[in-house]
Amino acid sequence: MKKVFKKATISAIFLGLIFSVFSCNNIEKKTETETEGHSHSHDENGTGHSHSHTHYEANDTIPAHKLLYPSKVPDRIIANVPEDAATMIAVNWRTNQQINNAVLEVAVATDGPEFQLGDIKSVNAKTEVFENKHVKHNEPLVKTNYHSASITGLEPKTTYVYRVGSNELEGDTLWSEWFQYTTASDKTGEEFSFIYFGDAQNQVKSMWSRVIRNSYRKFPSVDFMLHAGDLINDHDSNLQWGEWFYSGSFIHATVPSIMTPGNHEYKDTTLTPLWQPQFNLPKNGPKGINEISETTYAVDYQDLKVISIDCINFDRKDEHREAQVQWLDSILKNNTKKWTALTMHFPLYTPAQKREDNAVLIEHLKPLIDKYKVDLVLQGHDHTYARGQISNKKSGVTLMSDAGTIYAVSVSGPKMYESTDKKWIERRGEFTQLFQIITIKNNKLSYEAYTPIGTLYDAFDLTKAGNKKILKNRIPDTPVRLKSDYTR
Numbered sequence: 299m300k301k302v303f304k305k306a307t308i309s310a311i312f313l314g315l316i317f318s319v320f321s322c323n324n325i326e327k328k329t330e331t332e333t334e335g336h337s338h339s340h341d342e343n344g345t346g347h348s349h350s351h352t353h354y355e356a357n358d359t360i361p362a363h364k365l366l367y368p369s370k371v372p373d374r375i376i377a378n379v380p381e382d383a384a385t386m387i388a389v390n391w392r393t394n395q396q397i398n399n400a401v402l403e404v405a406v407a408t409d410g411p412e413f414q415l416g417d418i419k420s421v422n423a424k425t426e427v428f429e430n431k432h433v434k435h436n437e438p439l440v441k442t443n444y445h446s447a448s449i450t451g452l453e454p455k456t457t458y459v460y461r462v463g464s465n466e467l468e469g470d471t472l473w474s475e476w477f478q479y480t481t482a483s484d485k486t487g488e489e490f491s492f493i494y495f496g497d498a499q500n501q502v503k504s505m506w507s508r509v510i511r512n513s514y515r516k517f518p519s520v521d522f523m524l525h526a527g528d529l530i531n532d533h534d535s536n537l538q539w540g541e542w543f544y545s546g547s548f549i550h551a552t553v554p555s556i557m558t559p560g561n562h563e564y565k566d567t568t569l570t571p572l573w574q575p576q577f578n579l580p581k582n583g584p585k586g587i588n589e590i591s592e593t594t595y596a597v598d599y600q601d602l603k604v605i606s607i608d609c610i611n612f613d614r615k616d617e618h619r620e621a622q623v624q625w626l627d628s629i630l631k632n633n634t635k636k637w638t639a640l641t642m643h644f645p646l647y648t649p650a651q652k653r654e655d656n657a658v659l660i661e662h663l664k665p666l667i668d669k670y671k672v673d674l675v676l677q678g679h680d681h682t683y684a685r686g687q688i689s690n691k692k693s694g695v696t697l698m699s700d701a702g703t704i705y706a707v708s709v710s711g712p713k714m715y716e717s718t719d720k721k722w723i724e725r726r727g728e729f730t731q732l733f734q735i736i737t738i739k740n741n742k743l744s745y746e747a748y749t750p751i752g753t754l755y756d757a758f759d760l761t762k763a764g765n766k767k768i769l770k771n772r773i774p775d776t777p778v779r780l781k782s783d784y785t786r
Contacts, residue, residue: 360438365540368394368442372462372474374543374576377554379522381580383482383599384454390446390578391462397472400425400464402447407457407478423447423462426575432535440536444575454484477551482521482600486636489739490521490600496678496708496732497528499562502538505712507545509750513733514549516752520735522599523553526678526708527560527643533570558606559593560643560678567614569593584621594622596629602738603635609642613658623662630670636762637738639674640667645707646675649684649717649726667703673743673760673767675705681715683708683727683747685756701760701769708732708747716781725756725773729781
């Protein structure tokens with residue numbers, strides 16, 4: 299009897315412990331859900347309730363709800379190239395609307411965790427309350443707070459750590475991880491590189507993610523990234539923007555970006571309402587025109603000036619075209635940088651079948667490009683690849699003693715068009731996802747286009763010698779990729 303009683307007692311205790319753990323877990327899960335999904339406040343005498351409900355837990359049936367909804371913890375964190383890349387850092391992120399006091403912290407990186415004991419610079423973020431609902435695909439209403447902050451007075455060519463978050467709770471609960479970030483050099487002639495992407499646009503999480511991730515894997519020390527428009531397909535789709543941020547993940551936070559809008563960031567002539575809240579781009583474009591603030595701007599990165607032209611507004615609105623032309627003329631006239639690149643979404647000269655060259659851009663921009671000897675024009679839109687220069691020289695020349703402006707059109711997403719082999723094109727390609735790595739050191743610029751698996755598809759070097767530019771083609775001895783070779 300004693301043995302039976304002892305076994306029964308142990309069994310009862312064991313069952314009781316399981317029940318207790320199960321009950322506690324349920325209570326904890328319920329508490330977490332209520333905290334995430336509801337915000338409750340009670341009046342002082344306890345006779346009434348003031349409720350602010352987000353009910354996000356009710357939308358768990360939406361397959362990609364984690365890409366849509368913010369929480370108290372920062373997400374969609376992105377560093378943008380500031381006006382002065384040697385002494386500034388500019389960051390953007392979002393939280394739910396319970397976080398009103400957001401902070402950016404920056405410290406000089408150390409070999410260990412001791413940077414936490416040293417001088418940490420802190421700045422309060424500017425917070426914008428925002429909500430939107432993408433109607434076309436019946437996306438739910440998303441309410442969020444976007445936060446932007448910049449810190450100046452940093453040391454050039456120095457590696458820093460930064461994080462974003464809130465001090466509303468003790469510890470690191472409401473903070474991001476510490477990201478590592480390196481400022482540009484302030485000395486001329488030093489090497490740097492950046493990656494140029496054409497349209498991501500479609501199936502961004504599924505198909506574009508490998509392009510940005512493998513570009514970073516191949517070139518982990520890249521200094522910044524440039525996106526030539528059509529980052530997504532539907533201008534105000536929170537889900538598609540969520541896929542874009544998801545695909546780049548921590549890369550967006552550690553490698554600063556610049557981007558120019560494409561026609562898919564617009565609905566007619568209205569820019570996506572998410573552009574200015576979710577990016578922290580320079581506001582040094584034409585004065586007095588808010589519609590092209592953070593879409594038309596210029597940045598200096600060591601020996602390079604990069605200029606973004608909002609070609610959608612340029613193409614469709616006379617007053618914006620005139621303002622951008624005058625502004626660009628002034629910027630190029632006073633440019634002191636050795637190298638100059640323009641980026642815009644619409645190509646001046648199209649390689650795509652069934653499309654025509656953009657007469658408006660050619661009429662108003664080509665004279666300035668030629669007058670000021672712009673080195674590169676980096677474009678998207680045509681969902682194919684082409685690279686060359688507009689001249690009377692025969693395409694395919696290996697060495698050119700006095701090169702002009704190099705025009706490039708590229709695509710990084712899966713949407714593909716067929717192209718035409720025009721006289722100006724040195725190398726073209728179809729049905730190929732690409733990214734371009736551009737490296738500048740003193741008088742030499744090297745350009746290489748790679749596929750996501752690391753295959754070199756196109757390459758050239760530009761060398762400046764006095765008033766001339768020497769072009770050396772390094773096109774691989776491989777066939778031109780054509781869509782017809784891979785599809786019926």
